[in-house]
Amino acid sequence: MNDPALSRPLTPREQSTAQDLVNGKAVPEIARAHYVAQSTVRGRLYSVRRKLHCPYHCALHLVLHRILEATEATAPCPSTPAPTLGHEQMTLLKAVTEHGTLLEIARGAGIASRNVHAEIGELLYLTGSRDLADLVRRAHGWGLVTSQHVKPAANGAGQ
Structure with a gap:
């Protein structure tokens, strides 16, 4: 994809x-x-x-x-400001936008498969998202995700 x-x-x-x-x-x-x-x-x-x-x-x-x-729809504007995410969290967000299964997401983010549930749970909590679909909506709405790329963490956070 x-x-x-x-x-x-x-x-x-x-x-x-x-x-x-x-x-x-x-x-x-x-x-x-x-x-x-x-x-x-x-x-x-x-x-x-x-x-x-x-x-x-x-x-x-x-x-x-x-x-x-593909700009075939417009992301809804989240009612909360974008959270500050570290480098690892932005890498996980990128993996979520590229992969469908938890194992693929773990591999794409470079995290152990046994930790993927906890890492995704933390990302969902930090963003106020209900699930991965809501996370993608919010990330696009905040501008954290752009065409084919995830923006680098703000202010070099987590680097």
């Missing part, structure tokens, strides 16, 4: 559905908001995944990152 380029542009309906997903809405909520069947929403999301080169089994946080990275 290294190429955020779309195979084809999203249709306006796909973009609207993607924006709702980025905003944290579930399939039933999106269906009600658009006055369509849930199967229609799932079909649009399937098409979005395909165009973003995300396999069907791809984790939601990766799909959200790809949508935002």
